[in-house]
Amino acid sequence: MTSRLPHTLRSDARDNRELILDAARAVFAAEGLNVPMREIARRAGVGPATLYRRFPTKETLVTEALAGQMRACRAIVDEGLADPDAWHGFCLVIERICELHAHDRGFTAAFMSAFPNAMDFAANREYALRSMARLARRAMDAGRLRPDFVLDDLVLMIMANGGIRAASPAAAVAASRRFAALAIQAFQASPKASPLPPAARLAPVTLIP
């Protein structure tokens, strides 16, 4: 008797799974998450049923396809934390996060969405944010980051950076680079810094229409 365990896929199934993930990554990066499931299946060269068999909901597909980007995000923050100069690390993270989001439109949407059934994705998101909070505190203690900075300002910036990508796909990377530099200007401690209006709590929202 064989009784193949269901968690080992047949070779063609594994191949198709990779084709689907590749197609999903490409189209999510370019167009965002509001893409028909069939369109992804078409680009992957498989039937709709195959796509749905492998990824029953769009949420599973999105979180699996963007797991790499999420890892990259964590790596960026870790690298920033490792920098002996906290402010320098902070700035580097801002720049690289903006660049990452500029290159992948879908990742911004995913990062800002709450996936109820993707604990892994959400956990990584929390880890990255928490690490960033630690880095911010160190940069603040060093007197380089403005004292009224809060973590929600980072989320604010990520969301704002997403808005740039949304309207102008072509110039997005250049625009995001400049945006990151401006954000750093805004965040740095300065004698000329005016007090800011109160921060707003920006909770992730469930939407993948």
Add this chain to the structure above:
Amino acid sequence: MTSRLPHTLRSDARDNRELILDAARAVFAAEGLNVPMREIARRAGVGPATLYRRFPTKETLVTEALAGQMRACRAIVDEGLADPDAWHGFCLVIERICELHAHDRGFTAAFMSAFPNAMDFAANREYALRSMARLARRAMDAGRLRPDFVLDDLVLMIMANGGIRAASPAAAVAASRRFAALAIQAFQASPKASPLPPAARLAPVTLIP
């Protein structure tokens, strides 16, 4: 003989037209422009045919519905230009523009879209931007605005502000207020100001899917 001129509407037609515009304004502000035409007709309490008769394309409906916001936008910039303190006027415009866009999600999308057949809307957009450029130059000459500011930075900021609205409708106004204050921090001239990466040309895009 009567021969009513076709450009005077019957009373019920005029009433319905206003109902449609009111419904469109409300739903555009809350949900953005990606709303089915039928949904607007439903909220206005009219049939789809009536909506299409009055506004053959979504473009005509959008530009007419948001004409008031566009006028408000112009008024804000004019008011800023009238301020004897150019930098103070500049800051006021930033704050009020962000607030305007925070309250009306559709307006941001419309402002960033190119409407080929709505010369009026586009002309107002150009006027507002041109005036803002003049105000920026004056604030720069006064030594308060950073010298490497370009008009595209303003567009960048508007797009970014739109990104905030997109993900978090509830906290949008508070978040936009803080965002505006941070933008002002970034834009002000400062000895600590680092050079910025090159600006990107951000052309309006035709999309109203």
Add this chain to the structure above:
DNA sequence: ACGCTACCGGACGCCATCGTCCGTTTAGCT
């Protein structure tokens, strides 16, 4: 080489949105 079964994808039915047609209603003028 063969058979079992996991796997594939075309095809189906459902629903929402689209823009338009047409029979009915009603405003406005005499």
Add this chain to the structure above:
DNA sequence: AGCTAAACGGACGATGGCGTCCGGTAGCGT
């Protein structure tokens, strides 16, 4: 009050996305 044309909105067919079923294909283990 009665007439006429403007205006109304329900209904239609087309399009496209959705998730699922099922007859055929091909990997894999013997």
